[in-house]
Structure formats: C-alpha cells, structure tokens
Amino acid sequence: MPIAHYFNFNVISQPDPANRENTIQTFQFGPHGLFAGGIVMDLEISIDVETMRILQSTGFALPSPMIAKGLFDTGCTITSIDDSIISNLNLKTRGYVDVATANGQTKVTQHIIALSFPGTNLRGKTTHLVQAANLSEQPFKVLIGRDLMSTWAITYNGPAGFVSIAD
Amino acid sequence: MSQTEDFKFFEKRLPDFLKENKGKFVLIKNKQEHGFYNSAEEALREGYNKFGNVEFLIQEITDERRVNYINTAFVSFAA
Numbered sequence: 402m403p404i405a406h407y408f409n410f411n412v413i414s415q416p417d418p419a420n421r422e423n424t425i426q427t428f429q430f431g432p433h434g435l436f437a438g439g440i441v442m443d444l445e446i447s448i449d450v451e452t453m454r455i456l457q458s459t460g461f462a463l464p465s466p467m468i469a470k471g472l473f474d475t476g477c478t479i480t481s482i483d484d485s486i487i488s489n490l491n492l493k494t495r496g497y498v499d500v501a502t503a504n505g506q507t508k509v510t511q512h513i514i515a516l517s518f519p520g521t522n523l524r525g526k527t528t529h530l531v532q533a534a535n536l537s538e539q540p541f542k543v544l545i546g547r548d549l550m551s552t553w554a555i556t557y558n559g560p561a562g563f564v565s566i567a568d
Numbered sequence: 569m570s571q572t573e574d575f576k577f578f579e580k581r582l583p584d585f586l587k588e589n590k591g592k593f594v595l596i597k598n599k600q601e602h603g604f605y606n607s608a609e610e611a612l613r614e615g616y617n618k619f620g621n622v623e624f625l626i627q628e629i630t631d632e633r634r635v636n637y638i639n640t641a642f643v644s645f646a647a
Contacts, residue, residue: 452621461621494623494625527609
C-alpha cells in the first residue's frame, strides 16, 4: 500500500485550557493511519514577507503559494523542502549548511520562506530558514524538522490514532 | 562572484566573526561582510535594502560545528 494512502486526516480546533490565547489542533488519523503514514500535515509555502515587499516595490509578479504535504521527522534538525518548491517559488540561495546522513556528510543550500498551516489555527511563520532536499521520490515534499517542532507542544496518542499540537 | 566563494569567505572569517558577533547573522556579498544582525529576517531586510533583489548570503555565526541531520531513507542525493 503506498504511504500516501494513509495521508487522510481530520483536524479539530479547540481552545487550549492552559492558555486561552492559544488553540489546540487535533489531527485524527486513526491508529493504523498514524502508525503506517506517520504525522502528516498540509503546509502552504510562499515567499517570505521581505522578499514579497521587494518584489512588489519593483513591479515583479509574486509567485503563487504552494500547498504541500509535510511529514514530521524528529531525525531532521532543520525543516527541509523539496527542490521543486525552491524552483517553483524561485527562491534564492541564502546560505549553506552541512547535512549528515547515514551515507556521510554533504552541503546543502538554505532558503528563506513563509509558512502557514491551512485548515488549522496554528500560527504561520513569515520568515523561516529551511534547507533544500531532493524529495522527488516521496509523496510528501516537506520534512518538518525539530526547528518547527520546538515551537509547538505536541502530543502523540498512538492507540487512539491522533496527534494534538498547541502553539 | 559566486555564492560558494562568499561561503568560503565566511568559513575563513568565522573565527574573527566569533570574537564579537557570536550568535548573530552576518550578511555577505562579494567576499565582504556587510553588517551583523540579530535575526535572519533583519539581515534579509538589510540585504534587500543594500543590494536589491539579488544573491547574497546570510550565515549564522556560531562556534558549534552544527551539522543538520536528515533521514537518508527519504532523501536522494546526487552521486
């Protein structure tokens, strides 16, 4: 069964009893879906606010935001996006970083994007540093790393098949 | 001037940058530093103000040999 088969989920938003200014998003996958597919969410990826400002001031057309599936990956330090997103949004290289894998170390490019989370009340990121990855063989185009996870309180309930995120 | 040359410049100058600007972000273009900023966003804004919509680098100044890990099972790398 292709992993994408398990990427179906419902999202419920409710107030966070610990902090009324926040909300808790509950992603319901079902026990088997969560086990087989992992934690997956939709992301809207666009150019950052500073790039948007300069493109608008110079009369350039703004690239359309892209919707992509993102897989939570606790083994990934910095959130990684597929090369196709970098190409489609015409993102410039803004830095380099060493990346370690089981096959050794390599250097990848870094880019700045804006992120939002459609269908949820999670707060978007107007300027966020990410790194490039070739995810062309995967049904998801973003690996959500610990940089994003560190801004959330995440509860994983395997037996009940849901994940809750509070920000 | 390529960005890889700018990155080599950054790596060479990192020990000096660390002395007074540890934890900040440096803006680099044409093998020169163009200011130190408290966030990548601030450095990006200044990069656009100084150079316009062109290539420039923004690198974090840290003495950690930071290596980002990624799950190889997911990612393809060019040989």
